[in-house]
Amino acid sequence: MIQFSSVYKSYTRGEYALEGVSLKIDKGDFFFITGHSGAGKTTFLKLITREIKPTKGAIIINGKNISVIPENKIFVFRREVGVIFQDFRLLQDRSVFDNVALSLKIRGLPLKTIKKEVLEVLRWVGIHHKIWKRTRTLSGGEQQRVAIARAIVGKPSIILADEPTGNLDEEISFEIMEMFKKLNTRGATVIIATHDKFLINRYAKNILSLKKGKIENLRVVQ
Amino acid sequence: MRLFVFKYIMNDTLENFKNQKYVNALSLLTIIFTFFVINIFFFLKVNIGEFTNKFASEYRAEIFLKKDNNNQHDKLINLLKQEPLIKKYVFTDSKQAKELFLKNFPELKQTVEDIGENPFPSSIRVYFKGKNRKKINEFIDKYKQYPAVKEIKTNLLLIDKLKGAQRVVIITGLFFGSILLFTSFFTIVNIIKIVAYSRKEEVSILKMVGASNFYIELPLILNGIILGVVGALISVILFEITLMILPYYLKGFYDFIRPLIGTSNLSAKYYFYLIIIAGFVGGFSSYTSVSKFLRKEE
Known part of the structure; x- marks a missing residue:
C-alpha cells in the first residue's frame, strides 16, 4: 500500500511542485x-x-515511512519498486542481457540463475531473440520491452511507469499497456503517469489528476 | 552471494580500465614518476645515513707531530696512555706514513722522490671513548699546546657536514615527495572523477534498480587502489633496473660515487610499505572523488 499524507514538494522556495497531496493506493x-x-x-x-x-x-509504502529511511539503506527499499521511463534509460552500448541482468547482479545472484531469470523475463516481454544485441540497435518498442524486463526481473511489488508510451506508436503502446495489465493481474501495484487521453479512457479506473501540483480530481474505484 | 557481488564488482573495475584506458595510463605514469622520485630520495637518505653512521660511529683525532723529536714523541704517547678519554691510539712514524702514501698513490712516487726529504710527519691517531664533543675539544685545546704537536685534526667537521647533507636530502625528499604525493592524489581524484562521470548514466540506473552505495563505489575505489599499487610496483621495478644498469653507464664516475650509492639497496620491507602506502593513497583519493560525485548525484 502507498499512502501520501499532506505531501508537499518544493524545489525553489515558495513554489510547490506538489502541494498538499493526500491519497491511498492499495496493493x-x-x-x-x-x-x-x-x-x-x-x-x-x-x-x-x-x-x-x-x-x-x-x-x-508497505508500512514504512520512506522519508526517514537512511541514505545508505534506501537501496533495499528501491528493490521493491520497478521503474520504467519514457526515454527507456538503457545502457546503449551494452547488450539486452547486460541491461536486464543489472537488477539481479546487484543482488549477488549467481550468473547461472541470472541467465535463467533474464531469459525467462525476456521471453515474457517477447524480446528473447535479441538477448545479445546492443540496445542501441533496437527499435523504440523493443527498447521499452527491455526497460520493462529490467524493471520486473527483480519481481518488485510496485511498478512505476513515467510516460511509458510517450515515444511509441499506437500499436506498440497498446502492446506495452497490455503487459502492464498482465503484471497487475499477477499482483503488482502498477502506477502509470501519462497525459495520453486515449490510454486513460481505455485503461483507467483509478485516476489521480494533478494540476499545478494540486489534486484536481481523484477517482478511485473500489 | 557476497562472492558473486565481488566478482561482478571486479568485472566493473576492469570495465572501467578498458573504457578509460588512456586517462588511466596517464594517471599510472604520474604515479610511477612520483614513487620513482620517492625511491631515489629514500635511497640517498639510506646510503648517506649509512655513510654518516660509519664515520660518526667513531670520533677520532689525528695528531701530527713535529719532526725528529723522538723523546718528546715518547713523552706524548705516555701522556695519551693515561688519558681516560682515549679508547686506543695508533702511532705512525714518518717512514710508515710515506710507505702508506706510496702504497695508495704509486703514481706519485716520482713526485715524492723529487722533494728529497720525507715530507710526511709522524702522527698519532687517537680514538675517543664516547661522543662528548666538549671533552674532545678540551682535549684538542690541551694537546695543541704540547711542544711536539704540530697540528691536530678531528673528523668532527666531516661528521657535521655529512649529517647536514643527510638533513638536506631528508628535507628535500620530504618537500618534493609531499608535492608529488599530492600531485598523485589529485591526479587520481580527477581520473576517478572522469571515470565516474563516464559512468554517470549507469550509476543513476544502478541506484534506480536498488544497487547499494558499496556496489556503486567499490569498482571506482578499486580502480584507484589498483592504480596506486601497480604504479608503485612498476616504480620499484624500474628503480631496481636503474640501480643495476647505472654502473655500466656511469663507469668511472660510479667508482667515485660508490661510497655514497650502491652500498645498501632499499629493503623489501621498505618496498612493501611503499606499495601499501601507494594503495592507500589510490584508495583514499578515489574514495574522496567517488563520495563527492555520489553526493552531487543525490
Missing part, C-alpha cells in the same frame, strides 16, 4: 496519474522511489 491497484506537463506527475513518482524527499508530509 494490486492499477493507477493512473494524469495532468499536463509540469502538473507534478514525475515529482509524484520520484517521491515514491525516494529519488527526492518531500518538503513536508509523510509517504508510507
